[in-house]
Structure formats: structure tokens, C-alpha cells
Amino acid sequence: QKEVEQDPGPLSVPEGAIVSLNCTYSNSAFQYFMWYRQYSRKGPELLMYTYSSGNKEDGRFTAQVDKSSKYISLFIRDSQPSDSATYLCAMTLLDPGGTSYGKLTFGQGTILTVHP
Amino acid sequence: DGGITQSPKYLFRKEGQNVTLSCEQNLNHDAMYWYRQDPGQGLRLIYYSQIVNDFQKGDIAEGYSVSREKKESFPLTVTSAQKNPTAFYLCASSIAPTGPYEQYFGPGTRLTVT
Numbered sequence: 001q002k003e004v005e006q007d008p009g010p011l012s013v014p015e016g017a018i019v020s021l022n023c024t025y026s027n028s029a030f031q032y033f034m035w036y037r038q039y040s041r042k043g044p045e046l047l048m049y050t051y052s053s054g055n056k057e058d059g060r061f062t063a064q065v066d067k068s069s070k071y072i073s074l075f076i077r078d079s080q081p082s083d084s085a086t087y088l089c090a091m092t093l094l095d096p097g098g099t100s101y102g103k104l105t106f107g108q109g110t111i112l113t114v115h116p
Numbered sequence: 117d118g119g120i121t122q123s124p125k126y127l128f129r130k131e132g133q134n135v136t137l138s139c140e141q142n143l144n145h146d147a148m149y150w151y152r153q154d155p156g157q158g159l160r161l162i163y164y165s166q167i168v169n170d171f172q173k174g175d176i177a178e179g180y181s182v183s184r185e186k187k188e189s190f191p192l193t194v195t196s197a198q199k200n201p202t203a204f205y206l207c208a209s210s211i212a213p214t215g216p217y218e219q220y221f222g223p224g225t226r227l228t229v230t
Contacts, residue, residue, distance in 0.1 A: 004158075006158070008156060032217045034217075034218060036221075041224070041226070042224065043122075043206055043223045043224045044159075044206070044221045045221070046218050046219075046220060049216075049217075049218050088159070090219075092217050094217075103161055103164070103174065104149075104159075104161070104219055106159045106160075107158055108157060109156075109157075
């Protein structure tokens with residue numbers, strides 16, 4: 001079983017729809033969570049990060065973390081064709097001193113297409 | 117303009133040849149990373165370096181080598197021992213191992229070995 005599971009999709013939605021992207025993880029020691037967006041043949045770009053359970057909002061994007069269920073989500077409101085990309089969740093372990101072990105563990109990525 | 121540069125964007129090599137991928141950052145970040153991405157898969161960590169002159173193996177280090185002689189540079193050599201080298205290679209950096217922990221990526225190098 002992979003440490004981080006993410007449905008690869010593909011997911012196709014009409015413009016204006018609310019999109020929900022999800023990851024589950026098995027290691028309760030993961031403490032810091034990130035979402036990346038990757039356009040075709042490009043490097044991933046950081047969208048959002050959070051380390052606490054609850055919601056974090058940034059414009060049309062909301063990141064949600066439920067540590068008790070080991071589940072994170074990214075919601076996109078009013079989706080646009082420019083949101084069409086692969087979305088990767090990532091998370092990291094921290095040692096007791098708060099130092100990252102230097103490794104991000106990534107989900108497989110979900111391919112999203114928003115059609116006009 | 118701060119960022120991470122990787123060169124070249126596309127690279128073609130014959131089987132049995134070593135090849136070195138360049139990664140430079142001007143973000144003044146301490147930590148740097150190399151990932152490999154294959155179609156339909158997430159990113160897998162090859163090597164990482166948290167400080168100059170020090171680096172650690174990631175999950176798939178076999179057949180790869182790195183050096184970190186300068187803070188700004190972290191080149192990756194794909195050796196002939198790497199059994200399946202054709203992939204998309206991504207370099208990343210982060211401010212410091214003690215946080216913030218977000219990693220920032222370069223544009224990638226697509227390596228094709230025939």
C-alpha cells in the first residue's frame with residue numbers, strides 16, 4: 001500500500017463547477033501538507049500549504065486537512081479552463097525538533113480538465 | 117528574477133553514456149532536491165542536500181550521483197548503471213530543513229535514452 005493515495009482521474013468538469021480533489025495517507029506522522037499544480041511538460045508550482053487540521057482559503061482555492069481521518073482535500077470554486085492541469089498532493093514528516101527529514105511524499109496526481 | 121533553472125529542457129543520449137543534468141537556484145535556499153517523474157506517477161526522490169558538501173540518498177538513488185560544491189548548484193549525473201533512465205527530471209529547493217518546508221520546482225529536464 002502506498003503511503004499517499006490519490007485518485008489519478010482523469011476528472012472532467014464544466015467551467016464554473018466546484019472541483020474536489022482528495023488524498024488519503026497512512027502515516028499519522030505526516031504533519032505538513034501541500035498542493036501543487038503541474039501544467040503539461042512543466043515543473044509543479046506550489047498552490048497551498050497547511051499544517052493544521054481545518055480549512056485554509058486562498059481566492060478560489062480551499063485546502064482542507066482532517067488529521068483524524070488522514071484525509072486532505074483541495075476545493076476549486078468557479079473552475080476555469082486555465083485550471084486544467086495535474087494536481088499533486090504532498091506531505092512531509094517532521095522530527096521532534098520540527099526539522100523536515102528533507103522528503104516530500106507525493107500522491108500520484110489527479111488530471112483535471114475544465115471544459116468551456 | 118529569482119528562481120530555479122534547469123538545463124537543457126530536452127536531452128537525448130545513447131544507452132551506456134553518463135549524462136549530467138544542471139540545476140541552479142538564486143533563491144538563497146539551503147536545501148535542494150532531485151526528483152524523477154514517470155507518466156502517471158507522482159514524484160520520486162532521488163537525492164537531496166540540506167547543506168553544501170552534504171547530501172543524502174532518496175528512495176531511488178541507484179544509478180545516480182550528485183555533488184553540492186556550491187549553495188546555488190546541485191547537478192545530477194545519470195550513470196550507465198541506471199537501468200531505466202528515460203524520464204522527466206525535476207530539481208527543487210527549499211529555504212531550510214527547519215522550515216518553511218515548501219519546495220519550489222524548476223521547469224524540468226526531459227531525458228530520453230535510446
